[in-house]
Amino acid sequence: MSQADTSSMISVQGISKHYGDFQALQHVDLEIAKGEFVVLLGASGCGKSTLLNLVTGFDRPTGGRIFVNGRQVNKVDPHCGMVFQQYALFPWLTVIDNVAFGLKMKGISKAERHKTATHFIEMVGLKGFEHKYPNALSGGMRQRVSIARVLANDPDVILLDEPFAALDAMTRQVLQDELLQIYEKSKKTIIFITHSIDEALLLSTRMLIMSARPGRVVTDMVNDLPMPRNAEVQLSPRYNELKSQIWDTVQSEVMRSLKATSH
Amino acid sequence: MAFSRRVFLHTVAAGSAVAVAGMPLAALAATQVKYGGSAWLGHYPAYLAMTEGFLKEAGIEQDWQSFGTSSSRMSAVMSGGVDIACTGIVSALALMARGAKQFSVIAIPENFGRVEGLMVRGGVKSIQELKGKKVGVTFASSAHLLVLDLIAKAGLKPDEVTVLNVPAPELPAAMQAGQIDAAAAWTPQFDAIRKQPGVTVLADDTQFSLYQSNKVTPGPDVLVVRRAFAEKNPEAVKAYLSAYFKATALLRDKPEQAAGPLSKLTNLSTEDQLAAVKGADWYSQAQQAELLKGPYIEGLQKLAELLVSHKQIDKAPTVKEWIDTSFV
Amino acid sequence: MISKPPSRSALLSTSAASIIVFLAVWELICRAGWIDPIFLPPPSAVFAKAMGMAGEGTLIGNVLASGRRVMIGFLAATAVAIPLGIILGTSTYARAAFDPILSFLRPLPSMSWIPLSLLWFGITETQKYSIVFMGTFAPALVYVIEATRNVDPLLIRAAQNLGANRWQVMKEVILPGSLPQILSGMKVILGLAWTCVISAELVAAREGLGFLIMNGKEFFQTEVVVLGMLLISITVLVTDFVFRVLENRVLRWQR
Numbered sequence: 001m002s003q004a005d006t007s008s009m010i011s012v013q014g015i016s017k018h019y020g021d022f023q024a025l026q027h028v029d030l031e032i033a034k035g036e037f038v039v040l041l042g043a044s045g046c047g048k049s050t051l052l053n054l055v056t057g058f059d060r061p062t063g064g065r066i067f068v069n070g071r072q073v074n075k076v077d078p079h080c081g082m083v084f085q086q087y088a089l090f091p092w093l094t095v096i097d098n099v100a101f102g103l104k105m106k107g108i109s110k111a112e113r114h115k116t117a118t119h120f121i122e123m124v125g126l127k128g129f130e131h132k133y134p135n136a137l138s139g140g141m142r143q144r145v146s147i148a149r150v151l152a153n154d155p156d157v158i159l160l161d162e163p164f165a166a167l168d169a170m171t172r173q174v175l176q177d178e179l180l181q182i183y184e185k186s187k188k189t190i191i192f193i194t195h196s197i198d199e200a201l202l203l204s205t206r207m208l209i210m211s212a213r214p215g216r217v218v219t220d221m222v223n224d225l226p227m228p229r230n231a232e233v234q235l236s237p238r239y240n241e242l243k244s245q246i247w248d249t250v251q252s253e254v255m256r257s258l259k260a261t262s263h
Numbered sequence: 264m265a266f267s268r269r270v271f272l273h274t275v276a277a278g279s280a281v282a283v284a285g286m287p288l289a290a291l292a293a294t295q296v297k298y299g300g301s302a303w304l305g306h307y308p309a310y311l312a313m314t315e316g317f318l319k320e321a322g323i324e325q326d327w328q329s330f331g332t333s334s335s336r337m338s339a340v341m342s343g344g345v346d347i348a349c350t351g352i353v354s355a356l357a358l359m360a361r362g363a364k365q366f367s368v369i370a371i372p373e374n375f376g377r378v379e380g381l382m383v384r385g386g387v388k389s390i391q392e393l394k395g396k397k398v399g400v401t402f403a404s405s406a407h408l409l410v411l412d413l414i415a416k417a418g419l420k421p422d423e424v425t426v427l428n429v430p431a432p433e434l435p436a437a438m439q440a441g442q443i444d445a446a447a448a449w450t451p452q453f454d455a456i457r458k459q460p461g462v463t464v465l466a467d468d469t470q471f472s473l474y475q476s477n478k479v480t481p482g483p484d485v486l487v488v489r490r491a492f493a494e495k496n497p498e499a500v501k502a503y504l505s506a507y508f509k510a511t512a513l514l515r516d517k518p519e520q521a522a523g524p525l526s527k528l529t530n531l532s533t534e535d536q537l538a539a540v541k542g543a544d545w546y547s548q549a550q551q552a553e554l555l556k557g558p559y560i561e562g563l564q565k566l567a568e569l570l571v572s573h574k575q576i577d578k579a580p581t582v583k584e585w586i587d588t589s590f591v
Numbered sequence: 592m593i594s595k596p597p598s599r600s601a602l603l604s605t606s607a608a609s610i611i612v613f614l615a616v617w618e619l620i621c622r623a624g625w626i627d628p629i630f631l632p633p634p635s636a637v638f639a640k641a642m643g644m645a646g647e648g649t650l651i652g653n654v655l656a657s658g659r660r661v662m663i664g665f666l667a668a669t670a671v672a673i674p675l676g677i678i679l680g681t682s683t684y685a686r687a688a689f690d691p692i693l694s695f696l697r698p699l700p701s702m703s704w705i706p707l708s709l710l711w712f713g714i715t716e717t718q719k720y721s722i723v724f725m726g727t728f729a730p731a732l733v734y735v736i737e738a739t740r741n742v743d744p745l746l747i748r749a750a751q752n753l754g755a756n757r758w759q760v761m762k763e764v765i766l767p768g769s770l771p772q773i774l775s776g777m778k779v780i781l782g783l784a785w786t787c788v789i790s791a792e793l794v795a796a797r798e799g800l801g802f803l804i805m806n807g808k809e810f811f812q813t814e815v816v817v818l819g820m821l822l823i824s825i826t827v828l829v830t831d832f833v834f835r836v837l838e839n840r841v842l843r844w845q846r
Contacts, residue, residue, distance in 0.1 A: 056752060058748055058751075058752075076748075076751040076752055078752060078753055078754035080752070081752065081753075082748075082749070082752045084745060084748075084749065086745060088743075088745045088746055088748070088749035090746060090749075090750075090764065090767070090768075091844055091845070092767045092768070092770070092842075092844045093767075093844075101750070101753050101763075102753035102754050104763075105750075105753055105754040105755045105756075105759055105763075106754060133843075133844040134844075135844065135845070135846075149753070150753075153753055153754065332809070334808060334809045334810075334811070337811070341629070354809070354811075357809070357810040357811045357812075358629070358811050361628070361629050361811050361812075362628075362629075363627070363629050363811070397714070399714070399795070402806060402809060403806065403809030403810055426797070427714055427795045427796075427797060428794070428795060428796060428797065428802070428806075429714065429794060429795050430793070430794060433709065433794060436709070436710070437709070437713075437714060437795075440710065440713065441713075442709075442713035442714045442715075443714060575810065576810060577812070
């Protein structure tokens, strides 16, 4: 279909992207419905981040179009809130000013935006840290601020590019839980990039496995594991079944990408 | 015909002897003298002595070095970069006040009364009318002392007139652009400014208080020599002075002949150059003995005291101690 | 064996001791008569001159006159250089347009502006401010442009993603983000401003530290010259200190 499917939140149509000779993405078509938690899974360099950058508008596709909430993406749009792996917090602003940043850009009054910001700071469990500067916070706390900042802006879609990769395993677990809780409460549409199969199984409602470059969607599968994804679920036979399914696909793609880069 | 070696050697020897005998004596004996000059009238004798060949005849090779200010010239004397120079007395007095013994005063070249003065714009008729106005003058110069003296004589207090430090080359432009109401300068800027439309000469050196009593202008010129140089080359200094005073004689007796070569130094028109030469009393060697001993030196001493009273120098040196009459 | 790092008071005492030794040696050399006082006055003479001038009330006047000229010229230059630098740093087109002008201005020493400034502003204080301005504007601009381009591009992306438009990005991200580097550059520029003031005071000044030095030179009062130089150093150190205090307040978030 060439028209925007108005029931989708995100519509990616025939997207391709190359940088000079290097083809990052080729013929990517997908529809993401409202309220889905989509995880993009794949080896490094398969174009996951590139796709995300195209959705946010940081980059322009070489071919094809992208629609978010019915509007074509041709510039950076706050309707897609991005959470970066390196946090990208403004070091000269306190936590509360960081979280309120998007609201300030909209012209909302100080009192009001601080009120909203406080709400989201509490939601990510950072009550009491409103007036600290980012350099006084640990990595996990900074990432929470980053998430709160995006949430406070009330975007239609939240995009996360390997947000927990730089954190230790325990912090990661805590944040994964929190993210799921926020997802359940806010019902936002989420695209999440990872190369951890466990993380994909833990968080997603749908998983897209991408191939080695040039990037395409190789597998599109629904994650029917029940919520909440507690220890029982994580140890269940269905979990292992899904995992071994994905593993093989991901494995072969990794092999292919290694072969492609070795010559 | 075959040359025998002997004949050959004899011929070479004879040829060299002829060549040596033919070389002018002066070139063999020439003493190098570094002179610190500028386009100022006080340097005319040294310049003329160079262009008219008087110095060469006396066995002196003069290396002319230009200095924009008296203080930079005297610094060069102190550090050995200049051997002989004509300088305004103010810098010399300032050094004497500090006890600097590196130089001696050996001659008085001239007396100029009419080539330095205070010029005004806008029909100002008296010094009193300068109250509240801006006067541009190069600080630490004879013109500066003239201004201070004129203001004091007119009964004004030093801060009732705004006296600004403007380097000599900038004065004509500043006057023309109306940035200052009056300018005090010496030739050649003196000539340039008085020609500007609406400008009149309000006073010149002849109105200076010490001129009227001792015939001493606010910044008379003296010829100084670096003592270390004089001690090593006493005969050369004497020879220098005899050539020097040949030039002053030319300036006094045949100014038209002097004007031509001098305009190359000053860039003045022949007419202006002639007026400048005639505007000074050029002293002769014979007059030096009297000048270097008597009332003139007293006048210089009084000048030193005047400088102290105007807070230009800390204390008045005993000028006599720097006068050296042995070379004239 | 790991030795303890020296304490702060130990380091301060060492510095103080070195100053005292230096002054003592200087005084002794002069007293011994090895150097003519015209070429190098002893510290005691410099001090005596300072006291004399303080008694007359002229000491502070000279410091303030030069200080005023430095401050006004410097503040004017930074007030223009900072916003202009941010704009040039962010827009490649603007930079391309301005580059030829900047290349022309940058190598010119402040002294070369004296003739033009005299024609344009006459013999006024404005002329002096303009010399300081012209001597510091181009280097300040270069610093700001550099600082602007060193802002983490990820922060700019984040701001855009949060809805900031072009001007908001400049004001809310680039300005605060480049501020640390701008401030450290400005310390250097302030020192530069002092050298400009000295050349500005060559013409048509009646007071000021540059004037003091020039006038002292004319009358071979070398202790006045040394005093002027010392006062310049001290004043720059003081302003440096004030600057650092300011920096610490503004850049609180760095600690």
